[in-house]
Amino acid sequence: MRRFSSNITDQELCLLFKEAGEQYQPDHSPDEQEMQWLKLQGELPDRVFAAVQNKRGIYWQRWTTLIVLLLSFLFLDGPDVRSGHWGGSRPGQTEVRHISIGHTGYLTPQPREITQQPIDIARRIAVSLSVVSARSVLSTRPPVWMSPGRAPAVRTPNPEHPDTSRKKKARSRPAKWSIGLVAGTEWSMVEGKSNGRVGPEAGVILQYRFAQRWSVESGVLVADKIYAARPEDYHSPITYAGLYNINARCRVFDVPVNIRYDFLQRGNNQAFISTGLSSFWMQKEEYEYQFTTAGTPQKSERTLYNQNRHFLSIANISAGYEHTWKNLSFQVSPYLKLPLTGIGFGKVRLLSSGVQFSAKISF
Amino acid sequence: MEILEGCKDDDPECQKGLYDLYYNYAFKICFRYTRNKEDVLEIINDGYMKIFNKIKGFAYPLDSGHLDAAFQTWMKKIMVYTAIDYLRRKSNRHFYKTTGEDIDRIDTGLLYYTDNLGYNELIEMVRLLPQSYRWVFNLYVIDGYSHKEIADLLKISESTSRSNLVKAKEHLRRMLKKTYEEILIKYN
Numbered sequence: 001m002r003r004f005s006s007n008i009t010d011q012e013l014c015l016l017f018k019e020a021g022e023q024y025q026p027d028h029s030p031d032e033q034e035m036q037w038l039k040l041q042g043e044l045p046d047r048v049f050a051a052v053q054n055k056r057g058i059y060w061q062r063w064t065t066l067i068v069l070l071l072s073f074l075f076l077d078g079p080d081v082r083s084g085h086w087g088g089s090r091p092g093q094t095e096v097r098h099i100s101i102g103h104t105g106y107l108t109p110q111p112r113e114i115t116q117q118p119i120d121i122a123r124r125i126a127v128s129l130s131v132v133s134a135r136s137v138l139s140t141r142p143p144v145w146m147s148p149g150r151a152p153a154v155r156t157p158n159p160e161h162p163d164t165s166r167k168k169k170a171r172s173r174p175a176k177w178s179i180g181l182v183a184g185t186e187w188s189m190v191e192g193k194s195n196g197r198v199g200p201e202a203g204v205i206l207q208y209r210f211a212q213r214w215s216v217e218s219g220v221l222v223a224d225k226i227y228a229a230r231p232e233d234y235h236s237p238i239t240y241a242g243l244y245n246i247n248a249r250c251r252v253f254d255v256p257v258n259i260r261y262d263f264l265q266r267g268n269n270q271a272f273i274s275t276g277l278s279s280f281w282m283q284k285e286e287y288e289y290q291f292t293t294a295g296t297p298q299k300s301e302r303t304l305y306n307q308n309r310h311f312l313s314i315a316n317i318s319a320g321y322e323h324t325w326k327n328l329s330f331q332v333s334p335y336l337k338l339p340l341t342g343i344g345f346g347k348v349r350l351l352s353s354g355v356q357f358s359a360k361i362s363f
Numbered sequence: 364m365e366i367l368e369g370c371k372d373d374d375p376e377c378q379k380g381l382y383d384l385y386y387n388y389a390f391k392i393c394f395r396y397t398r399n400k401e402d403v404l405e406i407i408n409d410g411y412m413k414i415f416n417k418i419k420g421f422a423y424p425l426d427s428g429h430l431d432a433a434f435q436t437w438m439k440k441i442m443v444y445t446a447i448d449y450l451r452r453k454s455n456r457h458f459y460k461t462t463g464e465d466i467d468r469i470d471t472g473l474l475y476y477t478d479n480l481g482y483n484e485l486i487e488m489v490r491l492l493p494q495s496y497r498w499v500f501n502l503y504v505i506d507g508y509s510h511k512e513i514a515d516l517l518k519i520s521e522s523t524s525r526s527n528l529v530k531a532k533e534h535l536r537r538m539l540k541k542t543y544e545e546i547l548i549k550y551n
Contacts (some may be wrong), residue, residue: 013536020503040411043412
């Protein structure tokens, strides 16, 4: 047992630790030592040249993957948005149709098209995400197709000697900005009526970290909000006598501005809460009105394009968990969106809750 | 010695020889400055790379009996510089990493209790310190740098260095006291 007392003087403390520093024996195995030597040996020749090549490669890689991500999202979403604008309906135009008894279809205007498009987008995003992340994670030098002239000059890293110099260069910049893709599912309902439905959601987010635990986020999300409303929740100038239910499907562009606090940060994992406001742009609103006339159930439809905008009128609350690896991160966050005003043509109190999955790149 | 001569000529066998000869020494230095093993391994290799690069500039001491000590001092300096450089680059990645969380860890008794408060346990205490305190303590108390040298190395002011040292000692005292009390309880 060491000579020891609870009231050790300054000098004794320093001597004790100085002695400890010289005499202690940390654990390390000879195998580890051998492995380290092999690693070092692999790096000794051409190390400067390789470091320069890899540094350039990293910047190339980051920018091209970013561009690929953005392009894939924009082009895949294009057709649907454009048809809303130019494909026969001008902004603000509405369509009303009467459908008689017996028609049991939910909402006729191509329901298949609507459900398929976002799912398609989400699927394609997931595919391009996995391709991109696989590329940036697995490769240790710039992809050949990017630098055909340079490929022969780059020293091929020996698979047995992992290239660590690239890792060091990549870590030297602070991660302030992150950009990423989001996909998720959402359950929408009107306050008071629990008949909500699940719809898809996808988008792009941008995050700026201005302090250790604080960041701001924004982005653009597209969501299909499917819900049903009772007549008393639906406030519109035009109504139907005998109205008993309204089914709605709205394609909404959501631009959130949130502030996020990381209340837990341990190593590569963070847990956070975030809140903020969203602006909704109702790109397409489809309403199916169910009413009875003289005892007979009937349906009527209304579709609106680009008619309602709600600026910073929805409150966002969410919490989540993020895992970081190199300059990528993956996050899961359940959320709630509460309206501060009536949403859409019917000015309904539309609540949405769901879970978002995001993959981000930081730079 | 011959090994050093060989290294000056970039002879790979001599380099391996040097590596093996001083690996333990280098490990002990780097281990004190870091919190996890992965960092130690990276720093050791970085440090050795620098050593092999700069070995041509290493001047032998006049008294050949002091060769080992002289080389160790020279090597230690490079290892310490490398360690600080590496850790500073690493912590920039997590921008404003504070020490608040680290201090909580110490006080909630992450230390495991042992009968024999050996040297390894003491160094574990040093490793548990928050980064800035750990660096200053290591540099001043164990490696013998002056506050002025520390200030230049870490790019802080001398007064910061002094206050960090005081705080480091306070933390270590608290840890020692805690462990000592646990020992007393066991034997009573």
